[in-house]
Amino acid sequence: MLMPSQRRRPKRPLPETEAGPARGPGRPMKRASELKPSRKARTEHAKRLHSQMSGSMMTSSTSSAGAQPDAAQGRLSLSHLETLPVELIQHIFFLSFEVNMARASPQLARVLSKPSIYKALVLFAYFDEPADKIPVETHHFLPAEYRQISLDEKMRLQRAILGCKWFTLDLFKSCMPILSRLQMVEEWHWEHRSEALLDMSLEGHGLVAGPSQDPGEQAEFLQSVAALPSLDDQAGMERHFFATLEPAAVAASFSVVGSDPQHPNHQHPDAPVQSQTGQGSSSQVVGPIGARNTLPRIMRWTCSVDTHGRLHKTPEQGISILAARVFPDHILRGSPWTELKLELVQLLRQGMRFLARDHVLDISATALFEGMASAIRERNETALLVLLELHYATMRFDPSHDPDWFQGTTPPVPKGPDRYFVGPLAHPLPVELFHLAVKKHTGTHVHWHSGVEDRDRDHNHNHKSDVSSSHGHGAKESTSAATTTPARVLTLLLREGIDSIQSDDKILTRWAAHTLNLPVDSTQSFSSASSSSATAPAPAPASASQSSLSFERSLARWLLDFMSGTNTDVTHHLPPTEPLFVNGRLSSRLSDLGGEGSASSLTATLFPNTSFTEEIGYLTHGEDGEDVVRARDGEPCG
Template sequence: MAPRKGEDSSRRTESRSLQPLRPNAISKSAQSAASKRRPGRRLKHSRDTPSQSRSPLTGSSASPSVAPPVRRRALCMLEVLPVEVIELIFLYSLNLNLPRASPVLAAAISREHIYGLLIILACWDDPPTDNPFSKAMAAILAPLDYVPLTLDERSRLQEAVFRCRWCTMQRVREQIPKMMILTLHRHWINAGMVMKPDQQATLDRFMTRQEGNKSLVLEGKGKPLHRFAELLSQQSPQIARMAQLPGPHDYELHIKPNVLVELRSLTWKTSIVWPAIQLHAFPPRLLRGRSGGFTADDVTFLEMLRLCSNNFWTRSSQLRPDSQTLVDRTALHQGVTNAIRTSNLNAMTSLLKIDEFTYRFGSHNDGRATYYTIPSDHFLTVTRSGRDNPHLNQAFFEALIRASAESIPAHSPEITQWCVENMQLGEQNPPKYSDINGRFAKWLSDFILRLPAQIDYAHNTPSAQLFYCGQLDVMDLEGCRFLDEVLSPCREPLMDYMDESSFHPEHFWVDKQGNEPS
């Protein structure tokens, strides 16, 4: 039967639609589309772009909106392990380059409890001892299978940790109470010290961090401690043998929250100190400051490290030689210059305290008095910076003199001009400048004339420097002049400022979140 007219036309249309277009037909259709498109910049296509990839079925270009599938990198055997196993591998190796190997490993390891364990391992002072390791200590360090580090291992780890960006002031501060609790467990509780019930209850409350942000003095009786015998052997072998006799021996425990633990032997009149942080060296990057100066957190970090590592307590002879803190003085005085140029008095004062303490009381001095100086360029930098604020500018100059008055450059035209200008301020505006800038500049101009004699005197007697740890020697002639000509009658004599700080370590002993440590 012959097809009807409608069927014949539909079949012809269907057969024509299944056939591929001829080249000339494609070009005509393209020309027709191009003629209808609005005039403007011509579209550019590259054969190498993913949107122009060829279709495997028709050989024509694929749609630009369809992106080719992205081939994912196959994970290695280490990356497919459970997160808990990756953490244990990292804590066992202590290789801080492991998170940099891949994003998967970085995501598995970059966790708050891992940061905390690294800080504890790097900063906890745990010297060799025969006291056992308790379950309470293991709970604080979980999931770490703790093995004590040697001094060299801890020093290298600490240097690497402080270089990391995640090692912030807040994270280090959170771990300091835990390190104190570990020290108390290791050297008092696990040593089997027996205390009176009321004092035991006081210590128990202190260990929970729910109260007790004040210093404590507790008494106890216990076995002879090997560490005391080592100390006494340096004085007398006979006394050292007596110190190892069976007890009980009488001990005193002195605790300054987040600062130090001191164990005193009342029987043998000696003591051992464990700082809250065993700081091998101040981080050079923190000493230098940022390119734009020191932030408030940077200054707090400096003060926290200074105080919590016991770099302010002048009884440093009780510290072990391996707990003395090193400092890169080049980096530190670069930070002093940075602080002066950015008008940050708190940062400069903190740096000067660190420099003087570590210089005067370092183990290399063997307890001898040391003549301390700072770079004289700091005084010249003050005369060139911050002159728009005379009061603050004078405070910078006075802080430098309080650190080392003998370091003032003699015969400096810039300092002479600075003195003249500040004396003129006192004359032109007495109510505002005469009591501070004018009086100080007048004393300074006279002191510079007597400076050579003062330097000779201080060289021969280092403890007779005009200022010692920020304290004015009022018994000395120059000290009396400074007191009469600068401080009196409105200001008190300047005292030792090593323990003065805007940061108070004991204030964060109490756990604000109410988390009771295990």
């Protein structure tokens, strides 16, 4: 079908009244060379300019030496520090102890990121140098050149390396045998000088091991290890200074509880023993240990001469091989608490326990309380127990800190009308911890008085998870008893912070009243009340549930009596100057009250006659309990 031809319709001219003024031609279009180049073209142009500038600088600087431009181009792009030899860069690093130096550039990171450098930093941070001129085996510090560093440098280095990603628990444990060797060499020279001053010979029968007034049943065993071995005898050094849990020379002779089959009455000083409650475990009697069963301390022998001219040597004082003086905030917070994280805290705690000098500590009370709150949310009794023991060891208000605050009595008593059932603490436990422990049963929302955040929200969103990933401590979460109840958590908190509870506390009063009104067949538990756990625990037997409920009722009744001031156990049997709890241990005046089933034995039934330290199973042989750690400025810690 043929279509008609299409023609452009002619444009009709507008009337002059509607056309308006005549318009001129518009702005001409730009040429292609005048357009703005693309981003890719601009980047390539900048690279060409940079290459030309580098080439001109290279030509002018290397023309006299006849160097090839292509070979020197890579070096000229580095800084003067990066072009130094590797040995010199490492030497500068060990002089500054600035861990951020490795983060300055990839070139410096390649030079400084080596296991030998990591181990050298750990040795510098946690080895306490001898006060006098005693030889040190400096080859352990290679590739670093050994030098003595100040206490402030040591604490700064500890804080720095504990925040590095390369610092792991396995690395820390692998350095403990070397740290133990360094400390044993120092003590060897100290003991050798003591014997030389006494001018006593170790040959023959001139050496007697044990206290001069009462050698005791361990004298025969101590006699076999009391003689000072040679420095080259590593096994003999470990036996002499009790540096390992099971020394190679006596491991086959001692059973699991540490007794000698040939001499049952002789016991190794570091042998596992059961606790007073009969629930001690042979695998947890000394806390965590390092590689090759290395203990966190060695024993110092004291030398004396009796009236018969015989040399007496006694292992009395423990010397730390981990001079831990810093607890960083991110480690104390947990969130979540894992077994590896908790083990690191315990190792640092044991290293602090046996400090021989400079009893100073850098620790934050706020971070410690946040870690306790995290442990309560996770129903982790072990983590809470460890942190409470650490709180008692670091937050006590000692008379040496402020003598004017104490009366001139023995023992010193705080001035004022306040009655301390635990003791004056520089940073007492916040009452919010008690509220957090019972809030799931009372339905109460707990707000921390920080003014910035609500601590009651899910702990998975409170803190960053970089601690577990950067330190290698997040592989396995720490397990806790599935039968954890608010009463069990409250029992731990009361043993350390009973002074924080006021008589008119509404939340604790509501919990106690709620617990007393529970039906007998109630099987509610703290573990089942939490909906944040990944897997629900198996239901407890009826007998266990009834026993738990009975314990909660007893604690609720005791707490109400204490808050109202009608607890006769405390008011009638405890002197005003004597604390109710010391390191979590109930006063001996109350632990022996009444017989089983009597009203006066309720306090002794609820609270164990063991300390936090004993429950954890820490190694305490050789501890000097008189020294109290303080902050760097001499004030209480926290």
